[in-house]
Amino acid sequence: MTPEGSTHVETAFTGTTSSFSSTAYGKVAVAAPVRQRDFRAGSTTGRRPAAMAEDGRMTGDQDRIALSTQDLREVTAFAAACAEVVLEVFEAAQPDDSRPRDAVGAAWEFARGGGRGKSLRDTAWAALKAAKAADTAAASEAARAAMSAAGAAYLHPLAKATQVKHILGAGAHAARAAELVAGHDPGVAAEHVERAVRHATPVVVEVLKRFPAAPVGGGRVGELIRMLDAGLRPPTPAE
Numbered sequence: 324m325t326p327e328g329s330t331h332v333e334t335a336f337t338g339t340t341s342s343f344s345s346t347a348y349g350k351v352a353v354a355a356p357v358r359q360r361d362f363r364a365g366s367t368t369g370r371r372p373a374a375m376a377e378d379g380r381m382t383g384d385q386d387r388i389a390l391s392t393q394d395l396r397e398v399t400a401f402a403a404a405c406a407e408v409v410l411e412v413f414e415a416a417q418p419d420d421s422r423p424r425d426a427v428g429a430a431w432e433f434a435r436g437g438g439r440g441k442s443l444r445d446t447a448w449a450a451l452k453a454a455k456a457a458d459t460a461a462a463s464e465a466a467r468a469a470m471s472a473a474g475a476a477y478l479h480p481l482a483k484a485t486q487v488k489h490i491l492g493a494g495a496h497a498a499r500a501a502e503l504v505a506g507h508d509p510g511v512a513a514e515h516v517e518r519a520v521r522h523a524t525p526v527v528v529e530v531l532k533r534f535p536a537a538p539v540g541g542g543r544v545g546e547l548i549r550m551l552d553a554g555l556r557p558p559t560p561a562e
Contacts, residue, residue, distance in 0.1 A: 386481055386482055386483075387480060387481070387482070388480045388481065388482050388533045388534065389480065389533070390478065390480045390530070390533075392439075393526070394526060394530050395433075395439070395475075395476055395478060396433065396434045396435075396436070397434075397524055397526040397527055397530070398475050398476075398478055398489070398490050398526075398527055398530055399430050399433050399434045399472065399475045399476045400430075400431070400434035400435075400524075401475075401490075401493075401494075401519075401522075401523055401524065401527045402430060402471060402472040402475035402489075402490070402492070402493035402494070403427050403430035403431050403434055403472045403475075403493070404522065405468060405472070405493040405494035405497045405519050406423075406426075406427050406430070406465075406468035406469045406471065406472040406493040406496070406497055407427050407472075408497055408501075408515075409464075409465040409468055409497045409500045409501060410423060410424055410427060410465060410469065412461050412462060412464075412465040412500050412501070412504055413453070413457065413462045413465035413466050413469070413500075415462075416457060416458050416459050416461070416462035417453065417456075417457060417458065417462060420453050420456075422446070422449040422450050422452065422453040422466070422469075423450045423453055423454075423465060423466040423468075423469035423470070424469070425446045425449065425450070426446040426447055426449065426450035426469040426470055426472060426473040427469045427472050427473070428446075429442045429443050429446040429447075429473050430443070430469075430472040430473045430475065430476065433476050439476050439477075443473045443474075443476050443477070444473075444477075446473050447470045447471075447473035447474045448470075450466050450467070450469040450470035450473065451466070451467065451470045453466045453469075454466035454467045454470060459503075460503050461500045461503035461504045462500075464496045464497075464499045464500035464503060464544075465496070465497070465500040467492075467496040467544075468492075468493045468494075468496035468497040468500060469493075471488075471489075471492035471493035471496055472493040474489060474492070475489050475490065475492070475493060477489065478490060478530075482533075482534060482535060483534070483535065484534070484535040484536060484537060484538040485538055486534050487531065487534050487535070487536070487537040487538070487548065487552060488537075488538075488541075488548060490527070490530065490531055490534075491531075491537065491548045491551040491552060491555075492544075492548065494515070494516070494519040494547075494548075494551050495516075495544045495545075495547035495548040495550075495551060496544055497515060497519075498511075498512040498513075498515035498516050498519070498547045498551075499512060499543055499544050499547055501514075501515050502515075502543075512547060513550070516547060516550045516551055516554060517554070519551060520551065520554035520555055523555055527555070528555050528556075531552070531555050531556065532556060532557075536549075536552055536556070537549045537551075537552035
């Protein structure tokens with residue numbers, strides 16, 4: 324699952340990030356320790372694994388990245404915390420539609436030790452449908468944040484920039500939803516990005532560093548993904 328671009332329509336909401344709950348960010352580091360399993364692209368029984376470099380990439384094959392189950396849980400917890408903050412934006416517009424909340428709930432279940440099963444995919448697709456049916460752009464972005472949270476569990480172990488959307492898509496869509504609620508105020512989006520950066524765990528940062536930088540494009544949500552990406556990666560030392 325990957326985040327999609329947003330469209331502009333007027334919203335019925337006004338306010339700033341102070342109207343949103345920030346308690347979800349305190350739940351990021353909740354994934355229970357579990358037995359580690361590597362998700363490596365193309366691995367098959369009997370194949371000799373490549374060596375792992377210090378940055379987490381598999382040496383000898385630049386398309387492979389080492390990802391454990393615990394890595395995926397931490398990434399999903401981060402995404403769920405980002406999306407949960409703006410669930411009320413969707414529910415204010417669509418009070419009888421629980422699909423985005425169900426997706427965030429499925430993401431938390433996996434993050435806390437549950438299986439990476441069918442419910443994640445089903446609730447993610449349902450949240451996307453809710454986004455497409457939403458009456459306002461802000462509600463749509465909030466639902467897309469929920470979709471991205473459930474989809475974060477399916478981060479692929481491929482060294483491709485597009486995979487960064489699995490890690491940061493929920494945070495970017497949440498920031499965009501808040502920005503729209505505040506009348507397209509970019510400062511509100513920046514506050515959400517900064518808050519997400521502050522609450523990312525070291526594991527999330529380490530996983531992100533294994534992948535290339537966020538890709539270009541993607542409209543305003545793409546810009547917010549790149550802001551998150553830049554905020555979470557340590558600066559590169561000058562040559």
